[in-house]
Amino acid sequence: MQSKIMYLSDLKFNIETWKRELRFHFNEMDTFEEKLEEIVQRDKDPMVMVKLEVFQNRLMIEKDAISKLLHRCRNKIANINNVNFNENIDGRLQNEQRTLREDMRTYIKLHYDLKEEMMDYFLEVL
Numbered sequence: 201m202q203s204k205i206m207y208l209s210d211l212k213f214n215i216e217t218w219k220r221e222l223r224f225h226f227n228e229m230d231t232f233e234e235k236l237e238e239i240v241q242r243d244k245d246p247m248v249m250v251k252l253e254v255f256q257n258r259l260m261i262e263k264d265a266i267s268k269l270l271h272r273c274r275n276k277i278a279n280i281n282n283v284n285f286n287e288n289i290d291g292r293l294q295n296e297q298r299t300l301r302e303d304m305r306t307y308i309k310l311h312y313d314l315k316e317e318m319m320d321y322f323l324e325v326l
Contacts, residue, residue: 208280215280218304219273225311226266229259232318239325248325255321258314269307272300 236252236259243249 208283212277212280214301215273215276218300219270221308222266222270222273226263226270228315229263229266233259235322239322243325251321251325255318262311262314265307269300269303272303276300 233256236256239248239252
């Protein structure tokens with residue numbers, strides 16, 4: 201039982217870390233939206249506007265993905281807090297953790313790809 205408590209503590213730590221990172225990324229998306237609004241006011245070139253719209257749409261998709269991941273993290277924490285200590289440690293919680301971990305890895309990779317593209321766009325138009 202002691203090892204299960206330690207394992208659950210580690211899971212909870214990982215999830216809380218992901219939640220902080222997701223909240224940071226969500227706020228970062230707000231900053232990028234503000235920068236895009238500056239570009240709208242400065243530059244009326246149609247090609248600049250087309251790219252800008254694409255980034256605005258991608259930011260909305262990103263924020264939606266963040267919200268969904270945060271929701272999954274909250275659900276996971278609730279599952280950990282209501283764990284059945286008689287359940288096998290290799291059971292449901294561990295399998296669910298693997299899926300969330302893989303989704304977080306994919307999300308983080310996509311987030312940094314988007315961030316790099318946006319930074320290149322800002323250098324191009326500002």
